[in-house]
Amino acid sequence: MESKDYLKDISEIKDLMNKSSRFISLSGISGILAGIYALIGAAIAYWLVTEYSSGILILNGKIFRLVMLDLFLIALFSVVTGIILTTRKAKKNGANIWDTSSRRLVINFLIPLVAGGIYILVILNQQKYGQTGALMLLFYGLALVNASKYSIGDIRYLGFIQIILGLICAWLPGYGFWLWVFGFGFMHIIYGTWMHFKYDVKK
Known part of the structure; x- marks a missing residue:
């Protein structure tokens, strides 16, 4: 009986240590909404390119700038939504939204993302447009994998x-x-959707 109690205590201690070192209040709904924003933004970009530049993005500077604005707004809405919903979830769970684990998460997420963003801007300035989509996906994936050490480990699979x-x-x-x-x-x-039903919905 005592050995079972010890195992239970060890399991609880391990769980507390894991929660203290990881930020686990990420919202699944924010991921769903980010995907919806991306689909809406992609539809707008596709319409702009096919309707006003004959499908040749690099030949029309104005359309290109509008597409870049479109991408910026997708990122902005996704970040703002993520912050709002994650803050709400953290407060609901009685967790601190800005502690050591969340700071580590943000820093490790931003390092590859900012480096990739700067590199993409550099090659866009050189009018090398062909690999922009690939670079966005690669650096975003690396950012997710890098940040997964300080959050729900499942996000690394999205990163991969x-x-x-x-x-x-x-x-x-x-x-x-x-x-x-x-x-x-x-x-x-x-x-x-998967994260929402796995972590947000009460069993």
């Missing part, structure tokens, strides 16, 4: 998928737009 999609996109640049849509749109919806 994004990396694989990025490599396929680099190999088949002609399908870059559709791979971007699948990675940032449908995969976020699928992943967010």
Whole structure:
């Protein structure tokens, strides 16, 4: 009987240590909404390109800038939604939204993402547009894998998928737009739904 109690105590201690070192208040709904934003933004970008630039993005500077604004708004809405819903979930669970684990999560997520973003801006400035989608997927995937050490470990699987999609996109640049849509749109919806029912819905 005592050995069972010891095992239970050890399990509880291990669980507390894991929670204290990882930020586990990420919202599955925010992932779903991020995917929806990406699909809406992709539809707008596709319409802009096909309707106003004959499908040749690099020949129309104004359309290109509008597409970049579209991407920026997708990222902005996704980040703001994620912050709001994650903060709400953390408060509901009595967790601190900004502690050591959440700071580590943000820092480790931003390092590959910011480096990748700067690199993408550099090559766009050089008018090298062909690998933009692949690079977005790759650096985003690396950011997820890097941050997974300080959050729900399952996000690394989404990161692996994004990396694989990025490599396929680099190999088949002609399908870059559709791979971007699948990675940032449908995969976020699928992943967010899975995470919502696994962690957010009370059993």
